Amino acid sequence: TNPMGMPNAYKVANEILKDRFEENNMSDDYEKIINSDIVIVSGSYDHIQDVFRKLDLKFSLTNPNNFSQIPLNPDQIVFINCPGDVDHLGIRKINKFVKDGGFVFTTDWALKHVIEPAFPGFIRYNNNTTADEVVRVEILAPNDPFLQTLIDKNDDPQWWLESSSYPIKVINENDVEILVKSNEVKEKYGESAIFVTFQYGKGRVYHMISHFYLQRAENRTQRHTNSGSDYLYEKLKMDDLKKNKYDYMIDDDTNLGEVEAAFSSSALMNKVLWDKKKQMENN
DSSP states (O other): OOOHHHHHHHHHHHHHHHHHHHHTTOHHHHHHTTTTOOEEOOSSOHHHHHHHTTTTTEEEEEOOTTTTGSSSOTTTTEEOOOOOOOOHHHHHHHHHHHHTEEEEEEEEEHIIIIIIHTTSSEEEOOSSOOOOEEEEEEEOOTTTTTHHHHTTTOOOOOOOOOTTOOOOSSOOOTTTTEEEHHHHHHHHHHHEEEEEEEEETEEEEEEOOOOOOOOOOOSHHHHHHHHHHHHHHHHSSSHHHHHHHHHHHHHHHOOOHHHHHHHHHHHHHHHHHHHHHHHHHHH
């Protein structure tokens, strides 16, 4: 696979997102999203901040050791990179932050290190670990107006599993919503959940298996090997202006599978920010 493919795919995906918002008359929503109040806790394995830089999102970065010292307010969204090594004061702080209305988003090993101790009884690590592989995923959001505007019927997104990723066992099936699932992961590792969310107090928790920054995609079908620019025609009403813009952005090495994978993960990311905006408007 092409090492440059994913960074470039994320850039292209971000531009497609912007254009989709415009086509759906949601430019105001986009403006609100990119002005979200975001705190990222760094980690040694995942690098959400790299995606945020590609998406032109502002954020403040802190390391896990300092996390329990920094002030938080419930209007913020905290993203915790894998492995999520925050201390017990940090765990208490996350619990209170979400209870008061904050949103928290974690990846992979943070399931065991953050979610289980801070929010017991919702989801847990199932004690299997995955191989390094790319799996096909399904985005389950028939009633989600936001994702409906971004994800189409012919999308066939791939998800990269880091070697030793932690499968997500849903304990509380009434309160945990599975937003993305994979039958392949269920067959191999016993659980289908890829990306889940649940409400806690006035706030919300999101967790995803593997890493937010997808390192690679794989070509499962003939369609995935098509040029990244073919994806534009599936996603957008193309005109000459857009065509010129994307011709300049998409190199020959970036294929459709990579752009689609980056677009799916960026869409989910934006969903979290959008949900937060809606919550704040409704309060």
